[in-house]
Amino acid sequence: xxxxxxxxxxxxxxxxxxxxxxxxxxxxxxxxxxxxxxxxxxxxxxxxxxxxxxxxxxxxxxxxxxxxxxxxxxxxxxxxxxxxxxxxxxxxxxxxxxxxxxxxxxxxxxxxxxxxxxxxxxxxxxxxxxxxxxxxxxxxxxxxxxxx
Amino acid sequence: xxxxxxxxxxxxxxxxxxxxxxxxxxxxxxxxxxxxxxxxxxxxxxxxxxxxxxxxxxxxxxxxxxxxxxxxxxxxxxxxxxxxxxxxxxxxxxxxxxxxxxxxxxxxxxxxxxxxxxxxxxxxxxxxxxxxxxxxxxxx
Numbered sequence: 001x002x003x004x005x006x007x008x009x010x011x012x013x014x015x016x017x018x019x020x021x022x023x024x025x026x027x028x029x030x031x032x033x034x035x036x037x038x039x040x041x042x043x044x045x046x047x048x049x050x051x052x053x054x055x056x057x058x059x060x061x062x063x064x065x066x067x068x069x070x071x072x073x074x075x076x077x078x079x080x081x082x083x084x085x086x087x088x089x090x091x092x093x094x095x096x097x098x099x100x101x102x103x104x105x106x107x108x109x110x111x112x113x114x115x116x117x118x119x120x121x122x123x124x125x126x127x128x129x130x131x132x133x134x135x136x137x138x139x140x141x142x143x144x145x146x147x148x
Numbered sequence: 149x150x151x152x153x154x155x156x157x158x159x160x161x162x163x164x165x166x167x168x169x170x171x172x173x174x175x176x177x178x179x180x181x182x183x184x185x186x187x188x189x190x191x192x193x194x195x196x197x198x199x200x201x202x203x204x205x206x207x208x209x210x211x212x213x214x215x216x217x218x219x220x221x222x223x224x225x226x227x228x229x230x231x232x233x234x235x236x237x238x239x240x241x242x243x244x245x246x247x248x249x250x251x252x253x254x255x256x257x258x259x260x261x262x263x264x265x266x267x268x269x270x271x272x273x274x275x276x277x278x279x280x281x282x283x284x285x286x287x288x
Contacts, residue, residue, distance in 0.1 A: 023180075026179070033218065035219070053224055057230070087233045088210060089230070090229065092228050138231075
């Protein structure tokens with residue numbers, strides 16, 4: 001059973017995440033996002049962007065990395081070996097573009113248990129160093145059988 | 149180019165797509181995303197935790213499915229929100245054929261704010277693998 005007093009806990013940004021052009025391209029190829037703005041810098045610039053536009057689900061890479069601070073928090077006691085991904089959401093204030101340097105703040109939005117499973121909702125808010133909000137990724141992680 | 153509001157009606161179907169995924173695609177996605185969870189590439193471990201076989205990353209299916217929307221919308225920059233539940237695993241056998249995911253989508257709502265809310269469906273082996281999948285598209 002997870003400690004419900006962790007609801008609302010905020011983990012400040014640890015360093016920054018720099019969105020790399022080749023990482024965007026690699027991710028786009030992996031998910032077959034073949035829109036030119038994600039592969040061709042000239043096409044991205046013609047569309048009004050400084051550099052390649054990241055595919056819609058690209059922020060999972062930075063959100064998962066940032067959420068490790070929660071997953072690995074010994075005080076919370078989440079059994080990572082039992083964790084499956086239950087739900088995922090992305091909400092963009094603007095498209096994510098290669099060259100963006102982001103700080104990611106992680107918040108525990110909710111903790112509950114149902115049917116013997118521990119469920120934790122983790123939100124990762126990514127903003128530029130100037131404080132411009134770019135994208136929020138919200139994930140529901142389910143630890144199977146750990147709430148019994 | 150984004151899609152214009154006059155071209156969008158509630159209930160309209162977006163062009164559907166079928167994605168074939170093999171073990172090699174899972175390895176490629178693992179590298180691209182940084183998600184190296186063993187159940188997505190090691191059959192021995194996947195079976196030991198009670199899965200029928202190696203399964204695809206839920207995020208890989210989610211990432212493939214949105215192509216139906218971004219192709220229609222004119223690019224990833226027009227999708228402002230995207231969410232789903234992972235309801236069933238996509239089992240990927242160790243062969244050249246792999247698994248097949250059929251993705252369809254339709255317009256659920258056109259809002260006064262100039263967006264279209266799209267509902268997506270992803271089916272593998274006759275079963276829905278994403279639940280409540282929704283995307284919000286900014287219209288011109």
